[in-house]
Amino acid sequence: MSKKTIPIVKKIMSANDQIAEENQEFLSSKNILTVNVMASPGSGKTSLILRTIENLSNQYKIAVIEGDTAPVTIDSDKISNLNIPVIQINTGGECHLDALMVRNGLEQLDLCNINLLIIENVGNLVCPAAFRLGEHFSIVIASIPEGDDKPYKYPNIYRGIQSLILNKTDLLPYIDFNIDYFKRGIEALNPGAAFFPLSCKTGEGFDKWVDWLKTRIQEKK
Amino acid sequence: MHELAVTESLLNTASDYAIKNNAQRVISLNIIIGELSSIIDDSVQFYWDIISENTICEKSTLIFNKIPAKFICQSCSEEFKIKGELRPCPVCGSMDLRTTQGDEFLLESIEIEKGLEKIDE
Numbered sequence: 329m330s331k332k333t334i335p336i337v338k339k340i341m342s343a344n345d346q347i348a349e350e351n352q353e354f355l356s357s358k359n360i361l362t363v364n365v366m367a368s369p370g371s372g373k374t375s376l377i378l379r380t381i382e383n384l385s386n387q388y389k390i391a392v393i394e395g396d397t398a399p400v401t402i403d404s405d406k407i408s409n410l411n412i413p414v415i416q417i418n419t420g421g422e423c424h425l426d427a428l429m430v431r432n433g434l435e436q437l438d439l440c441n442i443n444l445l446i447i448e449n450v451g452n453l454v455c456p457a458a459f460r461l462g463e464h465f466s467i468v469i470a471s472i473p474e475g476d477d478k479p480y481k482y483p484n485i486y487r488g489i490q491s492l493i494l495n496k497t498d499l500l501p502y503i504d505f506n507i508d509y510f511k512r513g514i515e516a517l518n519p520g521a522a523f524f525p526l527s528c529k530t531g532e533g534f535d536k537w538v539d540w541l542k543t544r545i546q547e548k549k
Numbered sequence: 550m551h552e553l554a555v556t557e558s559l560l561n562t563a564s565d566y567a568i569k570n571n572a573q574r575v576i577s578l579n580i581i582i583g584e585l586s587s588i589i590d591d592s593v594q595f596y597w598d599i600i601s602e603n604t605i606c607e608k609s610t611l612i613f614n615k616i617p618a619k620f621i622c623q624s625c626s627e628e629f630k631i632k633g634e635l636r637p638c639p640v641c642g643s644m645d646l647r648t649t650q651g652d653e654f655l656l657e658s659i660e661i662e663k664g665l666e667k668i669d670e
Contacts, residue, residue: 334570335658340559340580424551455551458587480635484587487648516635516644519623 344459347427351434351462355445360391361548362445363541364463366485368478369451371471372495374403375528377446381410383538388443388545393417393433395425395450403448413438424455427462443545457484464548465490472496476506479513486514491522493537498527552589555654556596560606563659567605572661577610579658584618584632585651609659618651 339345355362367373381390391413394404397420404416415433417425430447439445447463449456466489470478473496479486486492492514494507507525514521522540526533559578567575582588590613601607621628624643637644 330663331576331660332570332572332663333658333660334566336562336566336656337658338562338656340555340562340654340656343558343561344554422551422554424554426554454587458551458555483635484585487585512644513635516637516646519645519647 341458341460344427347431348460348462351427351431352464354434355462355464356548358439358442359549360439360442360445361545362447362461362463364447364449364456364461364466365469366449366453366456366466366489367451367469367471368453368474371451371469371474372528373448373451373469374406376469376493376495377448378406378410379528379531379534380446380538380541381407381412383534384444384542384545385410385412387542389441390444390446391437391439391442393425393430393437393445393447395419395429395448397421397423397450413442419450423450423452424459425449425461426459430461443549444541453478453482453485457487465544467491467493469493469495470510472499472503472505476510477513479510479517483517486517486521489518489521491524491537491540492518494523494525495528497525497532498530552592553596553600555588556593556600559593559597559656560600560604562656563609564605566659567661570661571663572605573664574662575606575609576660576662577612578606578656579612579614579660581614581616581653581655581657583616583651583653585648586654588654590615614657616650616653619649620646621649623647 365373392407394416396418399418404414407414415437417429417433468485468489524537563578594611597611617630619630622638622643623645625641627638627640629639
């Protein structure tokens with residue numbers, strides 16, 4: 329018997345990254361701006377997506393990929409009620425979407441003339457950060473009740489995002505949340521990320537987010 | 550929790566290289582984990598013991614080489630390590646930091662056992 333060391337030096341995530349790259353090329357070739365929406369459960373991902381659709385659907389064609397751990401269609405039903413093409417990916421208990429799941433989703437979606445594809449990731453602040461999907465950029469939705477220390481506790485999810493939404497600002501009078509402390513954590517991790525404090529319930533601050541997203545869609549067209 | 554998917558990817562990569570190199574079995578894997586990579590080594594080990602069963606990697610040892618997170622200050626160019634909670638630049642206090650190290654999650658090498666007939670290559 330002989331022993332031998334085989335040098336490899338390969339990214340362990342490279343299989344996923346490869347498919348993510350192919351997804352992105354496919355979406356770019358169709359001029360579909362694709363956004364990966366990540367957040368913890370209950371932060372308001374679906375509310376944000378619904379309100380964004382309401383604000384943009386008269387100008388742009390939008391499609392949605394819904395990632396869920398269980399085969400319940402609560403979220404995707406809300407979206408299809410708005411006559412938006414939606415496909416639900418049931419991850420079968422997995423805590424994140426990966427590039428292959430998204431590729432399968434893309435094959436089932438009618439992407440004709442679509443300008444914007446929103447991918448709602450599984451509610452989780454840890455795992456989705458490790459899996460690129462093929463998106464053009466990612467956003468995180470944080471919310472006031474989660475507390476202002478989350479960027480410090482879950483740094484990975486905040487790194488590499490282009491935009492951070494702080495939802496449920498209507499709850500600020502009732503909850504101790506130091507926006508400056510929160511923002512400092514984000515700036516350290518991600519200098520220059522666009523920051524949108526807003527409320528999906530009252531609509532406060534929502535215009536700025538929508539305007540920013542419109543600019544991104546125009547750039548892609 | 551995403552470590553199962555990650556561990557499967559690790560098993561596929563290691564097995565590919567082992568087979569290509571005519572290994573009889575894999576003895577160990579050298580893995581580099583950056584502190585910011587959000588991978589829990591205990592969890593990878595747990596899944597590894599289960600999914601590597603009946604493969605060329607069965608009973609192999611995972612060796613984790615952890616590397617700390619390093620940042621460079623965008624204001625004064627100071628380079629420094631941070632362990633645990635994020636802190637401002639120790640020199641100028643700026644929070645405008647860029648990561649230079651700590652994202653890594655790599656399979657660096659594997660040690661394999663070759664069959665007798667493969668000694669003289």
